[in-house]
Amino acid sequence: MSTTRGRTALAAVGQDQHDDTSALLGAAAHHGGEKSPQRDGETPLRDLLGDHVLDLLLERSRDSAGGLRLTGQGSMLGELVKAVLERALEGELSAHLGYGKHEVAGHGSGNSRNGRIGKTVQTGVGPVRLSVPRDRAGTFEPMLVPKRAGRVSGGLDDMIISLYAHGMSVRDIQHHLRQIYDTELSHEAISNITDAVLEEVRAWQARPLDAVYPVVFLDAIVVKVRDNHSVQAKPAYLAIGIDADGDKHVLGIWLAKTPLDAATAGESARFWTSVMTDLRNRGVRDILIACTDGLNGFEDAIHHAFPHTIVQACVVHLIRNALRPVARRDRATLAAELKKIYTAPSAEAAFDALADFTASTWGQRYPQAARVFETAWDRFTPFFAFSPAVRKLLYTTNSIESLNYQLRKVTKARGHFPGDDAVVKLLWLAIINIEDKRARERAITKEETGKIKNSPSTARLIEGQRTIGWREALIELDIAYPGRIR
DSSP states (O other): OOHHHHHHHHHOTTSOHHHHHHHHHHHHHHHHOOOOOOOTTOOOHHHHHHHHHHHHHHHHTBOTTSOBOOSSTTOHHHHHHHHHHHHHHHHHHHHHHTSOTTOGGGTTSSOOEEEEEEEEEEETTEEEEEEEEEETTSOOOOSSSOTTOOBOTTHHHHHHHHHHHTTOOHHHHHHHHHHHHOOOOOHHHHHHHHHTTHHHHHHHHTOOOOSEEEEEEEEEEEEEEEETTEEEEEEEEEEEEEOTTSBEEEEEEEEOOOOTTOSSOOOOHHHHHHHHHHHHHTTOOEEEEEEESOOTTHHHHHHHHSTTOEEEEOHHHHHHHHHTTSOGGGHHHHHHHHHHHHTSSSHHHHHHHHHHHHHSHHHHHOHHHHHHHHHTHHHHSGGGGSOHHHHHHHSOOHHHHHHHHHHHHHHTTOSOBSSHHHHHHHHHHHHHHHHHHHHHHHHHHHHHHSSOOOOTTTSOSSTTOBOTTHHHHHHHHHHHSTTOOO
């Protein structure tokens, strides 16, 4: 994986699906180790080398037990990388001097070749011992293998970033490189490699957004972060916006800073005000409906930034909160009773259903279940203004929870993060990694069948995903909020 691939994954939204999946497949194949398609008119490497050379390479790459050593020092791939790099370095020196080796043009030029110096560099196939050519004047600065560089960037850097995006800690990556590739990299070196994407992460976090988002979902994933010299559980909030075309986008990732005089980084009006200000500064002028899980301080902050926004409580979260104290044996029955409330044909009918539930045997046994809906009533009822098809789109944050489920699989292996930037970096890389993987699978399916077929495992997870039934929803939203969707 590379930062270039990151740009491809998140900038391809809104383009034709075939175009962006093909671009993602090409980038991922180059950077992620996938097999690249043979380019038209390109001679296969086997034909270039010949079977005799390949047989010699195979023989040299066998270990004492007769097996092949494909990676690591002295392996077949290591020898090929060494040969290619040394040949490229010789070409760089010739270009620097202005003449080739043994050419008459070099006589009296004032600078010439001056032997070689040994140097071991880390690569994607393990450590490689190079003979780097030098010039007599000492002015030769290799570009491919820079002076004082201990590794060849590209394949190795991309491999490390890919492992990091899959949730491996720096220590796990060190162990993996040592065990598989016989490569030693310090903790600092690996951290520096992964930190190279931070500039692009910050650019993504500050990118311009659309002026209007009809629907925005907000939810959090809890991670452990070192903040104010202590490790604490902090919510990392993600926002997903549906634009006027019905496409979903991850708008940003935010973590609350812990005040110096506080023990935890809780939700607050100040934090949500900063999030809303960030959205406004990036071009957002209106949000019709914001679907959340009763976030403290959120409603006041969003109304300050976007006065006409309707806050819709996530019904799925309300049901979970209502069922939390219920005995396991009673949950299915109680859930069926609560369903009569949120599937009622109107807000008035829902109120009557809630009153019936409160007076029932179940309501008497579990009064806190009814209290959950009563407390959130004003935020619970806005979706009743729409048809059942549109209600299904608005009343739950399930779309963002699907994303968070995938992200939790990446973060659960981490003990804690050294800071907020590390959290945002990993979540951003994980989103790109998931979308890239699905794009590659779609491209492979199209190459094999000639058709684009989206299954639950290959469809876009979030970025650029088309909202089902959006045309009907857009008509209803435009009627309900005239003149606000452009």
